[in-house]
Amino acid sequence: MELFLVLTALLLMILGIIGSFLPVLPRPLTSWAGLLVLHFTDGVKLSQTF
Numbered sequence: 001m002e003l004f005l006v007l008t009a010l011l012l013m014i015l016g017i018i019g020s021f022l023p024v025l026p027r028p029l030t031s032w033a034g035l036l037v038l039h040f041t042d043g044v045k046l047s048q049t050f
């Protein structure tokens with residue numbers, strides 16, 4: 001399950017980066033959603049300020 005969350009977060013962050021070149025995708029929202037999903041995993045430790 002954790003691997004699925006990490007891969008989902010990676011996919012969302014890559015879509016956010018691709019969205020900077022394609023204006024159709026919402027870039028900041030997609031990248032933020034990827035970081036939010038990554039925050040809920042136990043494998044990656046993110047601080048409160050990050």
